[in-house]
Amino acid sequence: MESLVGRHQAAVARLLWRFVRTKADLDDLVQDTFLRMVRGMPGWRAKQPFEHWLLRIATNTGRDYFRRQAVRRRWTVERTTAGADDESEPEAPDPGIDPAARAAANDVKMILAQLPPDDRALLTLHHLEGWGLAQIAAQFGWTLTATKLRAWRARRHLRTLFQAKGLP
């Protein structure tokens, strides 16, 4: 089990970083993914590659995180500033990373945070991770047509949000 964790943790962390803005949240989601993996191990069928199965667990963990955030947001005091929608403060940039890339990623995540959770998960994977719509549909168990329609609506919503935001 530990060798599986060691082999796949980097890929899982890389994917889940697209869903979060802080290292603490990243560690939580990565742990959650691997705990789900341990619990779901007897249900894994060898007909699908292990990594695909694990990444499906990771994307579902990310989507559940968005859903929890949306529920929490609904029940907390109304916030007027759009940026405060995402509860966590962005991670302070490490010296080794590209600060412009981190700033851009934080801006994109902040705008995506205003979408409904499923749309947010879809566009996070599509825009930030570069996944195709067919792959996303397969991951979430949606039909391709429904995914295309959802993506079209989400992009339209996103364009409005981006224009309203007036980012440089």
Add this chain to the structure above:
Amino acid sequence: MKTPRPDSDSRWEKLLRQAQADAGPPADLTALLRAVRQAPPAAQAGWATEFTALFSSARIVSGCLAGATACALFTTWQVWDSWQALPWAQLLITAAGGEP
């Protein structure tokens, strides 16, 4: 003539390209391994779980429905063919006032 793209689209694409280049921090492997070690072992799948998994596919449900329909059609055809030879059918015709 091509419609010029809105300025916001190109700004968005530029922002996306930069965002895609962002690499996240590594996960805390020590804490992760500790959590996995402490996780309770997964329960062995019993026959009930296997049975549910076997019949959870929509393809199997539609296959069962198609089989049941084929079986019903075949039975109806057989009964229709041997209607005259069935003794209870004769009784039914008599009871209904038909020709014996």
